[in-house]
Amino acid sequence: MEALKLYQFALCPYCGKVRSALRLKGLGYDTVEVNPMNKRELPELGEGVPRKVPVLQIGERFVWDSTEILLELEKRFPQPYPMLSEDAQARARAEELEAWVDEELTFALPTVIYGSISEARKAAQVTARTSNFGLWQNFAVRVGGSVIMHQVAKRMLKKRGKSDGHRWMAELTDTLEGKLGFGRFFGGDAPDLGDVAVHGALSVVRDFPVFQDLMARPALQVWYEAADALMGHSLAGASRAA
Numbered sequence: 001m002e003a004l005k006l007y008q009f010a011l012c013p014y015c016g017k018v019r020s021a022l023r024l025k026g027l028g029y030d031t032v033e034v035n036p037m038n039k040r041e042l043p044e045l046g047e048g049v050p051r052k053v054p055v056l057q058i059g060e061r062f063v064w065d066s067t068e069i070l071l072e073l074e075k076r077f078p079q080p081y082p083m084l085s086e087d088a089q090a091r092a093r094a095e096e097l098e099a100w101v102d103e104e105l106t107f108a109l110p111t112v113i114y115g116s117i118s119e120a121r122k123a124a125q126v127t128a129r130t131s132n133f134g135l136w137q138n139f140a141v142r143v144g145g146s147v148i149m150h151q152v153a154k155r156m157l158k159k160r161g162k163s164d165g166h167r168w169m170a171e172l173t174d175t176l177e178g179k180l181g182f183g184r185f186f187g188g189d190a191p192d193l194g195d196v197a198v199h200g201a202l203s204v205v206r207d208f209p210v211f212q213d214l215m216a217r218p219a220l221q222v223w224y225e226a227a228d229a230l231m232g233h234s235l236a237g238a239s240r241a242a
């Protein structure tokens, strides 16, 4: 079995998706926390490849972009839980939910975890805590990172024409509850790609107040507990196969 190494930011929802998928598949992996200020730890992947996380190293091979990584994992490790159903309709629903997570939820989350400068400071501390950065880098991430994160949150709100991140998040929580309906998982009786995407993105905000708002919805709480039993992981997450 080839070694798996995930280059990540602990608080990046796309990286959360990959950690959830790795856990669902029962795969052990190591993580490398990338310094968001200089991305020095990220391997050189050639011209045209975005300097972004997540990147998953599988043996000697590198795969980037969370969706591509999930598809690669599905191809190589279809069991024990397939993320993509053979049924075309179910598959389309799962892909649609994953796209919604990538294009909506992932943009709203930073606006509530870095929305105020004190929230941004807390987020930067989490990043510093989950990394192996040296003393100076650690300090720079705590101070510089919180300012940058706060700016990113403000830019995202403006770009999406929103004024209040918490209100935006409440709207998305309603949507999420609607998508869950009465099923145990978004994918029905078993989790699928949609469950992996939602679980991964939400797991990064577990230590933030917004998570309590989400868990105040009983259906979402029941779903999260069931999903977390299968895909739960820590943010720093060097993890061995179960």
Ligand SMILES: N[C@@H](CCC(=O)N[C@@H](CS)C(=O)NCC(=O)O)C(=O)O
Pocket: 009, 012, 013, 014, 051, 052, 053, 054, 064, 065, 066, 067, 102
């Ligand atoms: N479509 C990509 C998006 C990845 C992405 O935007 N990652 C962000 C962190 S959440 C990043 O690395 N940003 C660094 C930068 O843009 O400089 C995926 O699904 O993996």
